[in-house]
Amino acid sequence: MGHRFTQISTDQNGKSVSICGICVLFLALGAVFEKPLEFCQSIRQSEYNTHWYGDNTVYSFVHEFWKFATPGPSASLAHRGVLFLDELPEFGTRTLEVLRQPMEDHVVTISRAAGALSFPANFMLVASMNPCPCGYFGDPVNECTCSLGMVSRYQKRISGPLLDRIDIHVEVPRVEYEKLSDERLGEPSAAIRGRVEAARERQRARFADLETHSGPALQCNADMGPAEVRQFCEVGAAGKSLLKAAMQQLGMSARAYHRILKLARTIADLAGGDGIETPHLAEAIQYRPRRQT
Numbered sequence: 001m002g003h004r005f006t007q008i009s010t011d012q013n014g015k016s017v018s019i020c021g022i023c024v025l026f027l028a029l030g031a032v033f034e035k036p037l038e039f040c041q042s043i044r045q046s047e048y049n050t051h052w053y054g055d056n057t058v059y060s061f062v063h064e065f066w067k068f069a070t071p072g073p074s075a076s077l078a079h080r081g082v083l084f085l086d087e088l089p090e091f092g093t094r095t096l097e098v099l100r101q102p103m104e105d106h107v108v109t110i111s112r113a114a115g116a117l118s119f120p121a122n123f124m125l126v127a128s129m130n131p132c133p134c135g136y137f138g139d140p141v142n143e144c145t146c147s148l149g150m151v152s153r154y155q156k157r158i159s160g161p162l163l164d165r166i167d168i169h170v171e172v173p174r175v176e177y178e179k180l181s182d183e184r185l186g187e188p189s190a191a192i193r194g195r196v197e198a199a200r201e202r203q204r205a206r207f208a209d210l211e212t213h214s215g216p217a218l219q220c221n222a223d224m225g226p227a228e229v230r231q232f233c234e235v236g237a238a239g240k241s242l243l244k245a246a247m248q249q250l251g252m253s254a255r256a257y258h259r260i261l262k263l264a265r266t267i268a269d270l271a272g273g274d275g276i277e278t279p280h281l282a283e284a285i286q287y288r289p290r291r292q293t
Contacts, residue, residue, distance in 0.1 A: 002124035009172035011135025076119035
């Protein structure tokens with residue numbers, strides 16, 4: 001559905017509010033059904049009920065209700081929409097690792113003694129997290145009360161393979177008073193939405209005549225497989241040199257290589273470019289995850 005995104009910031013920095021803007025934008029682009037959070041509990045009580053609510057879904061799955069999480073149906077409720085995980089490490093390693101398979105295959109399969117059920121789960125993962133349990137590791141104003149061991153264990157709740165499946169990792173610093181009190185207006189949401197709509201239209205046209213192994217055409221760059229990346233994500237000599245240096249110096253995986261190319265293709269689409277240029281690749285590379293400890 002879209003590139004996966006996680007935002008890391010110290011506590012009380014407005015992570016959840018800013019990420020909600022992504023969900024609002026997604027709604028404006030055609031996702032018109034919203035699920036009540038209470039449905040998390042109804043899934044557990046009915047043992048995977050089979051109600052369906054359409055393909056366009058924005059599903060906000062916040063940390064207050066994480067104890068009701070059953071990753072299979074919850075991910076499927078966000079099919080063709082956004083799965084928002086607030087305070088990502090608080091879900092626990094075991095719960096988060098279950099998401100690895102549907103993030104790759106876009107399908108959740110639940111096996112029981114009586115048989116197996118498969119649920120569609122092509123969702124855009126959006127997440128936010130603090131850098132440590134107290135929320136202030138690296139904050140220039142508030143002192144962190146966590147030991148380095150606590151910080152390390154907290155961050156390692158999110159495994160390397162799961163991080164590798166997320167395209168965009170953004171570290172957001174504390175907003176200074178001067179910026180908060182600045183009366184100048186930023187770019188309006190309508191302008192941003194216009195760029196996103198134009199980029200999505202470019203992608204739909206690109207994949208209109210393409211048949212995948214599963215049948216229907218792809219919807220966006222994030223859905224591309226290795227064959228489509230090879231066809232639509234060509235780079236020049238300078239871009240290849242940059243990718244080679246990044247692979248060697250950052251120790252990136254083959255999965256990360258393809259995710260960089262897909263993200264660079266989207267950055268080029270947002271800029272209105274026909275091809276992937278070196279600045280597009282450089283921007284995509286800088287979004288790869290980095291451990292903070």
